[in-house]
Amino acid sequence: MNIARLLVRRSSGRLKARQAGKFVPLQLQSSRSCAQLQNFVNTIRQLGSSVAILSSAFHIREHTSQLLALYRQNASELFPRRVQAAREPTLRDSTVQAKKERELPPQLIARPRVNVNLDLEHFPSQFEELANHLVVFVQCLKEFPEFIDESINASISLFEADLRYWASCLHVYKGQFRQPSIQRYVHDLSTHFGDHADQLASTLVLFLEVGVPTIRYAQKHKTDNLLNLSTVATFFSAVTATTLQFSFQLTETRTQNAVNTFWFASLVFSIGAAVNSVLGLTWKQAIYRPPRHRVPWWVLIWIKRSPLVFLVISVACFSVGLCLFAYGSNQSPVTSIITTVMTAVTTLGLAAVSGWFASERWIFSKYRGQKWLMDILLERIERTWDRPGFSHARKAWQKTSLSLRGCARLLGQWRSWIMCNDWESSLSDDGKDLEAGGLPWVAGAGEKAETSDTGRTRRKQALLSAMKTIHLQSTIIAPFITPGKKRVETTGADPGDIDSGKLVAEPVRAERSRLSLMKRKLGVLELTGDFEAHQALVRDAQFSEDGKFLITSSWDGTSIIWQTHPEHNLLSMYRVLVHPKSYVGQTVWSPDSTMLLTKHVRSVKLWTQHGVCHKTIDRQTNIRRVAWLPDGKAFLSVEENTVFRLDLLGKELDSYDFGMTTLHDAAVTTDGSRVWAVGVLSESPSKLHPSKSPVEKRLIVYNMQTKCIEYQIPILDDVRHVSISRKARLGRNGLLALISYEIQPPQLWKLYRVSDERNASASITRVRLLHTYLPRQTGVEFAGPGYFGGKDDELVLCASKGRDIHVWDRESGIYLRHIPAAGRSSDLMCMTWNPASENPFMFATGSHDGAVQLWSLSPTREVQEPSVMADG
Numbered sequence: 001m002n003i004a005r006l007l008v009r010r011s012s013g014r015l016k017a018r019q020a021g022k023f024v025p026l027q028l029q030s031s032r033s034c035a036q037l038q039n040f041v042n043t044i045r046q047l048g049s050s051v052a053i054l055s056s057a058f059h060i061r062e063h064t065s066q067l068l069a070l071y072r073q074n075a076s077e078l079f080p081r082r083v084q085a086a087r088e089p090t091l092r093d094s095t096v097q098a099k100k101e102r103e104l105p106p107q108l109i110a111r112p113r114v115n116v117n118l119d120l121e122h123f124p125s126q127f128e129e130l131a132n133h134l135v136v137f138v139q140c141l142k143e144f145p146e147f148i149d150e151s152i153n154a155s156i157s158l159f160e161a162d163l164r165y166w167a168s169c170l171h172v173y174k175g176q177f178r179q180p181s182i183q184r185y186v187h188d189l190s191t192h193f194g195d196h197a198d199q200l201a202s203t204l205v206l207f208l209e210v211g212v213p214t215i216r217y218a219q220k221h222k223t224d225n226l227l228n229l230s231t232v233a234t235f236f237s238a239v240t241a242t243t244l245q246f247s248f249q250l251t252e253t254r255t256q257n258a259v260n261t262f263w264f265a266s267l268v269f270s271i272g273a274a275v276n277s278v279l280g281l282t283w284k285q286a287i288y289r290p291p292r293h294r295v296p297w298w299v300l301i302w303i304k305r306s307p308l309v310f311l312v313i314s315v316a317c318f319s320v321g322l323c324l325f326a327y328g329s330n331q332s333p334v335t336s337i338i339t340t341v342m343t344a345v346t347t348l349g350l351a352a353v354s355g356w357f358a359s360e361r362w363i364f365s366k367y368r369g370q371k372w373l374m375d376i377l378l379e380r381i382e383r384t385w386d387r388p389g390f391s392h393a394r395k396a397w398q399k400t401s402l403s404l405r406g407c408a409r410l411l412g413q414w415r416s417w418i419m420c421n422d423w424e425s426s427l428s429d430d431g432k433d434l435e436a437g438g439l440p441w442v443a444g445a446g447e448k449a450e451t452s453d454t455g456r457t458r459r460k461q462a463l464l465s466a467m468k469t470i471h472l473q474s475t476i477i478a479p480f481i482t483p484g485k486k487r488v489e490t491t492g493a494d495p496g497d498i499d500s501g502k503l504v505a506e507p508v509r510a511e512r513s514r515l516s517l518m519k520r521k522l523g524v525l526e527l528t529g530d531f532e533a534h535q536a537l538v539r540d541a542q543f544s545e546d547g548k549f550l551i552t553s554s555w556d557g558t559s560i561i562w563q564t565h566p567e568h569n570l571l572s573m574y575r576v577l578v579h580p581k582s583y584v585g586q587t588v589w590s591p592d593s594t595m596l597l598t599k600h601v602r603s604v605k606l607w608t609q610h611g612v613c614h615k616t617i618d619r620q621t622n623i624r625r626v627a628w629l630p631d632g633k634a635f636l637s638v639e640e641n642t643v644f645r646l647d648l649l650g651k652e653l654d655s656y657d658f659g660m661t662t663l664h665d666a667a668v669t670t671d672g673s674r675v676w677a678v679g680v681l682s683e684s685p686s687k688l689h690p691s692k693s694p695v696e697k698r699l700i701v702y703n704m705q706t707k708c709i710e711y712q713i714p715i716l717d718d719v720r721h722v723s724i725s726r727k728a729r730l731g732r733n734g735l736l737a738l739i740s741y742e743i744q745p746p747q748l749w750k751l752y753r754v755s756d757e758r759n760a761s762a763s764i765t766r767v768r769l770l771h772t773y774l775p776r777q778t779g780v781e782f783a784g785p786g787y788f789g790g791k792d793d794e795l796v797l798c799a800s801k802g803r804d805i806h807v808w809d810r811e812s813g814i815y816l817r818h819i820p821a822a823g824r825s826s827d828l829m830c831m832t833w834n835p836a837s838e839n840p841f842m843f844a845t846g847s848h849d850g851a852v853q854l855w856s857l858s859p860t861r862e863v864q865e866p867s868v869m870a871d872g
Contacts, residue, residue: 016079016082017082019078019079019184019187020075020078020079020082020083022075022187022188022190022191023071023072023075023083023187023190025191025194026068026071026190026191026193026194026197027068027072028194029194029195029197029198029201030064030065030067030068030194030197031068032197032198032201033061033064033197033198033200033201033204034061034064034065035201036200036201036204036205036208037057037060037061037064037204038061039204039208040057040204040207040208041054041057041058043208043212044057044212045287046212046216047144047212047215047216047219047287048219048284048285048286048287048289049143049144049286049287049288049289049290050287051287051288051289052136052140052143052290053137053140053141053143054287056133056136056137056140057137059129059133059136060130060133060134060137062113063126063129063130063133064130064197065114066114066115066118066126067123067126067127067130067193069086069114069116069118070118070120070122070123070126071186071187071190071193072085072086073085073086073120074120074183074186074187075187075190077178077183078180078183078184078187086116119177120177120178120183120186121174121175121177123167123170123177123186124166124167124168124170124171124174125167127163127164127166127167127170128163128164128167130163131159131160131163131164131167134156134157134159134160134163135160137156138153138156138157138160141153141207143292144211144215146214146215146217146218146219147207147210147211147214147215147218149206149207149210149211151203151206152203152206152207152211155199155200155202155203156200156203157691158196158199158691158692159196159199159200159691161688161689161690161691162192162196162690162691162692162693163196164686164688165684165688165689165690165691165693166189166693168684168685168686168688169681169684169685169696169714170186170714171685172685172712173714179766180768180769181713181714181767181768181769182713182714184715184769185713185714185715185716188715188716189693189716192692192693192694195692196692219284219285222284223281223284223285226277226278226280226281226284226307227277227281229273229274229277229307229308229311230273230274230277230278230281230307232311233270233271233273233274233277233307233310233311233314234270234274236270236311236314236315236318237267237270237271237274237314239318240263240266240267240270240314240318241267243263243318243322243325244260244263244264244267246325246329247259247260247263247321247325247328247329248260250328250329253328255324255327255328256328258321258324258328259321259324259325259328260321261321262317262318262320262321262324263317263318263321263325265313265314265317266313266314266315266317266318266321267314268314269310269311269313269314269317270310270311270314272306272310273306273307273308273310273311273314274307276302276303276306276307276310277307279303280303280304280307283303312350312354315350316347319343319346319347320343322339322343323336323339323340323343326339326340356373359373360373363376511812514794515809515812515814515816518790518794518795518809518816519816519817521841521857522807522816522817522819522841523817524857524858525817525819525841525855525856525857525858526855526856526857526858527822527853527854527855528569528570528854528855528856528858529569529570529571529852529853529854530851530852530853530854531571531851531852531853531854532850532851533552533554533560533850533851533852534552534554534556534558534560534850534851534852535554535556535850536554536555536556536850537554537555537829537846537847537848537849537850538552538553538554538829538830538846538847538848538850538851538852539553539554539555539583539584539585539586539829539830539846540552540553540584540585540586540587540830540846541553541587541830541831541832541844541845541846541852542587542588542589542832543564543589543832543833543834543835543836543844544589544593544609545589545590545591545592545593545835546593546836547564547566547834547835547836547842548563548564548593548836549561549562549563549564549574549589549593549609550562550563550564550571550832550834550844551587551589551596552587552844552846552852553583553584553585553586553587553598554583554584554846554850555583556583556850557578557579557580557582557583558576558577558578558579559576559577559579559584559587559598560573560574560575560576560577561573561574561575561576561577561596561609561611562574562852564834564842566834566836566842566856569842569854569856569857570854571844571852571854574611575610575611576611577598577607577611577613579598579600579605582600582601582603583600584598584599584600585599585600585601585623586598586599586625586626587599588626588627588628588635589628590628590632591628591630591631591632592632593609594608594609594632595607595608595609595614595632595648596608596609597626597628597635599623599625599626600623601622601623602618602619602620602621602622602623603616603617603618603619603623604616604617604619604623604626604635604637604646604650605617606648614648615648615649615650617646617649617650618650619637619639621639621640622639622640623637623638623639624638624639624640624663624664624665625638625663625664625665625666626638627666627667627668628668629645629668629672630668630670630671630672631672633647633648634646634647634648634653635648636666636668636675638663638665638666638677640662640663641657641658641659641660641661641662641663641679641682642655642656642657642658643655643656643658643663643666643675643677643702644656645704654704656675656702656704656707658677658679658700658702658709659709660681660682660683660684660685661677661679661680661681661682661698661700662679662680662681662682663677663678663679664678664679664680664719664720664721665677665678665679665720665721665722666678666722667722667723667724667737668724669724669735669751670724670726670735672704673703673704673705674701674702674703674704674710674751674765675700675701675702675704676699676700676701676702676722676724676737676751677699677700677702677722678697678698678699678700678719678720678721678722678739679697679698679700679719680695680696680697680698680719681695681696681697681698684696693716694716694718696714696715696716697714697715697716697717697718697719698712698713698714698715699712699713699715699719699722699739699749699767700712700713701751701765701767703765710764710765711751711765711766711767713767717741717742717743717744718741718742718743718744719739719740719741719742720740720741720742720785721739721740721785721786722737722738722739722740723737723738723740723785723786723787723788724736724737724738725737725738725788725793725810726788726793726835734750734751734752734753735750735751735752736748736749736750736751736770736793736810737749737750737751738786738787738788738796739786740782740784740785740786740798741782743781743782743783744782745772745773745774745775745780745782745798746772746773746782746785746786746796746798747769747770747771747772747773748769748770748771748773748796748810748813749767749768749769749770750767750768750769750770751765751766751767752765752766752767752768753765753766754766770813771808771810771813772813773786773796773798773806773808773813773815774815775800775806775815775818776815776818780800780802780806781800781801782798782799782800782801783799783800783801783827783828784798784799784828784829784830784831785798786798787831787832787833787843788810788833789807789833789843790810790833790841793810794809794810794811795807795808795809795810795816795833796808796809796810797831797833797843799828799831799845801827802821803821803825803826803827803828804818804819804820804821805818805819805828805831805845806818806819807819819855822853826847826848826849826851827847827848828845828846828847828848829846829847829848830845830846831843831844831845831846832844841856841857842854842855842856842857843855843856
């Protein structure tokens, strides 16, 4: 057995190593996230109005580092030999660090510091603070309208939602963060926290590669506009100042005074446009610039609109002053008129283009780019023409146009008819060469005509020549024209419980003998019966407490009571229970083996052991599980988040509310005072739901006498079933419960009571993980619940998805035997162990194909009990 214990230690060590190894990827992912946040801070400083997002990134990095330190502290307490705790700085280190910081110049953005004085109780608050800063970070990203990426916002929002869900759930366990069960749950959350941190780093990389250049280009475009305005305004002010030198001394007439007034005003507005452009340029490039919604409206208008408006006013004043100067300086009338006309033309063009630009801006802010200015103008023109007065005029014009077109067409036809009649006579004489296929002769440019034809005759010859040419071309080209082709389309052990005390005591001689005997008996277990019992899968099976009967229930609508024959290792069909309206989900024998419960969807039926239906109890909601009370006079019905206590007539004796936990299974302790339930949390205490991480599941110990939850443990694995050992009692040794999961191996938990530190005369309930039953092979996925077996529940059995059965020793966790699938290829659906003391090594299994198999000791192979020998 020393080899077996060595294997247990090795498997336990592998489980610890696997669980402690979760901290390594968390450290790498958190470090990568902090590094990307630092790169983000260094890059984002180049942008204007970036101080808010810089501060938010700093706080995110700070809380990520703080949570990493808390996770290290938590892992070092769970696995002290595998995760090293952070070294606490000494007084000398703190003094040296403070001296170095005083010597360094002040930094614009401080570096995050980790508070080593924080305790594990600060996990919920740290989660909430990190979530708050993530919300601020997303809001700061939205303040850059130049780049909008919903994937980045969605990724950060998912992280924020999970953080708030975790914080809300962990607030329930305030004051319990030093307990191993809570520490394990927090440690399991590190995987999902690391995934979110890694996703945050990836989104930051995308933002740095795409978003920052886009924002920088847009901000540079805006600053370039202000820079161009500043340059133009500066040059224009210089032009205005130069022209003032010719007029500032002319003050004799009103025209001359008006010239000086307009030019001085132009100079003032041009200088104002230049100064405001420089001011706006400086403000837009400042990193401490607040976002638009935090700036007064008049400041935005002054910075964004005043440079262009001032420049336009300056140009207008200068133009008016120039026209007046042409008249006031006694220039030639021609010069004055030409200057006035040119100024008017340029002013009208400038006003028209400015009006067009302003209209485009107004249309864009009104329709958000869905319509253009030209579309609006065309719609207005069409709407104007559709008015009654314009519509009548348009219809009259259309009728007049049609009449004129008809007259012109008739006139053209009459003229063509006259010309054709006039040419018929000439065609009869001069067109013989055309009918014969000959070409007409036309005199060259340098030749002299032989006949004295008139102009009309020459026109006839030209027309005949053109007709002949067209006829000849059509005759030559026609044979070579072929029809075009049509186009063809192509288409285990507790990771933190071993250090507080050894689970397995030092092996003694009696313990060695017991384990050796069990292993030998399990070695001769074999398939002794294979029965074609049902037509559909066997949903549940259970031996009676006295071991005389076995009931199997199937989805074919029947349940069969079998009578056992331990002396022959056989089963005989005793009674068949028919359920025509619904299938049976669970069957439970009473403690005295005289009554039987069958659970249906919304009803429970009470049967005698002889197959007589004693009572049908209907319920209003779906029933999850049923469980007998130890006295056999009542039973529990698990319905959603409430457990009802019913008597044998269906009367509700009491109800027990489990809050926001939707229960999967429940079992009653042997003294009948408590319920051990397992379920899933429907929502957090703050009505929150997770985004990506699994929903929290809970193991709950409920006191039926005080009607309160005495103890609850959060877990992430999909917990399904709970089974309580019938042999252990709530006392010095505590109470044992076997918890089964969807895929993970079963676990053995211990419920015990300890004295309350605040009240010495009172005691409180505590739960501790004893064993995680690991198979020898890796990668095994378990299916269905685990079961106690053997005499005094000394064995633990569980089936895997490969139809194999794994057996462990309950007390030591030693892996005893692997029973391979035999006879059938169908999956195992249920299993039950015969609790009778006469033949404790017998169990039955139900298969997906409806078969029932019986396993027991081989009658031809006897097992000799080993003698107890002293060590020597």
